[in-house]
Amino acid sequence: MSHGPRSGLAAVSSALLAMSRHLEVRDVLKTIVASARELLDAQYAALGVPDDHGGFAQFVVDGVSDEQWRAIGPLPRQHGILAAMLQEARVERLADVRKDPRFEGWPSAHPEMSDFLGLPIRDGDEVIGALFLANKNCPKREGSCGFTEEDEELLGILAQHAAIALTNARLYERSRELTIAEERSRLAHELHDAVSQKLFSLRLTAQAAARLVDRDPARAKGELHQVAVLAAEAADELRAAVVELRPAALDEDGLVATLRTQIQVLDRAHSARVTFAARGIRALPAAQEEAVLRVAQEALHNALRHSGADRVDVTLDRSGTGAVLRVTDDGRGFDPHTVRRAGRHLGLVSMRDRASGVGGRLTVESAPGKGTAIEMEVPGG
Numbered sequence: 159m160s161h162g163p164r165s166g167l168a169a170v171s172s173a174l175l176a177m178s179r180h181l182e183v184r185d186v187l188k189t190i191v192a193s194a195r196e197l198l199d200a201q202y203a204a205l206g207v208p209d210d211h212g213g214f215a216q217f218v219v220d221g222v223s224d225e226q227w228r229a230i231g232p233l234p235r236q237h238g239i240l241a242a243m244l245q246e247a248r249v250e251r252l253a254d255v256r257k258d259p260r261f262e263g264w265p266s267a268h269p270e271m272s273d274f275l276g277l278p279i280r281d282g283d284e285v286i287g288a289l290f291l292a293n294k295n296c297p298k299r300e301g302s303c304g305f306t307e308e309d310e311e312l313l314g315i316l317a318q319h320a321a322i323a324l325t326n327a328r329l330y331e332r333s334r335e336l337t338i339a340e341e342r343s344r345l346a347h348e349l350h351d352a353v354s355q356k357l358f359s360l361r362l363t364a365q366a367a368a369r370l371v372d373r374d375p376a377r378a379k380g381e382l383h384q385v386a387v388l389a390a391e392a393a394d395e396l397r398a399a400v401v402e403l404r405p406a407a408l409d410e411d412g413l414v415a416t417l418r419t420q421i422q423v424l425d426r427a428h429s430a431r432v433t434f435a436a437r438g439i440r441a442l443p444a445a446q447e448e449a450v451l452r453v454a455q456e457a458l459h460n461a462l463r464h465s466g467a468d469r470v471d472v473t474l475d476r477s478g479t480g481a482v483l484r485v486t487d488d489g490r491g492f493d494p495h496t497v498r499r500a501g502r503h504l505g506l507v508s509m510r511d512r513a514s515g516v517g518g519r520l521t522v523e524s525a526p527g528k529g530t531a532i533e534m535e536v537p538g539g
Contacts, residue, residue: 201293229267438476457485465489479538
């Protein structure tokens, strides 16, 4: 390595660590390109991910300003040297890319490039991208390439790890897509079971009121009052179903910010006062954070729909490396034993399952006329 083995190894290590920090595909691509350009001391670097139609699904550059990139125009097609790297899956190291017989030119706003190093990014036998650099920042003899065999070897190592990072990022995004699909399916069932039934009752009651308007105005007035009640209940059901969706913000903003946002929404949507406080919380493993969020949502759903509470308080406190969630309300309360015998679990079974699934525990304190307190404790990582 041109700067000595110690500095070269440190540079490679930094580049690989940078790639492993990101999960979004676009962020991974940008990190790969920036790392490659810095590592090999090139003026320009780019990475293209091919689509199935002769173009590029994604194309990321480094060393070109936003203004230059906009002036260049649409993404390139798979032609010339790029096509050779993708189709023949071999390394290309050229003294002057413009003199290669496969060169087909570039847009007028495109920066001038001469010496060139490019290679495919492979996942097994599949070529999933093309990584290339241009204009090595070093003195060059006439007709020689600034990029060396050593650079080629180094970029090959980077490309192998880039393939792993890119594949992992794609799997992560696919996992998120599946999670969203599952949530949509769950929401559809929730809407069908709850809101649809309310709307059906609402329609029947409105029809009855319409028939009574002329011959029995008093009864019609009572039916219209019932319409208003059913409409309010349907709105509550819809709010509850929507707010239970796993927000993308949980991954981006963390548990505390996500809970605070959801509780602010609930406080505005319901007549009951809903508050939230968090003290000393550290980031938890993803599974624990999702479990805490789900239990908080279920407990809030019960308190706001069934308890008749005027106030619901949610707290999240640090406990060692873990956390303790507590949801309390001043509603009518219930006898947990009576509820269990009657087969009405109010979501308690699912909440306990979520807590135990991440190594935590859930306790419920309630009595008729004395409100309810639900507490969940989870360990940290």
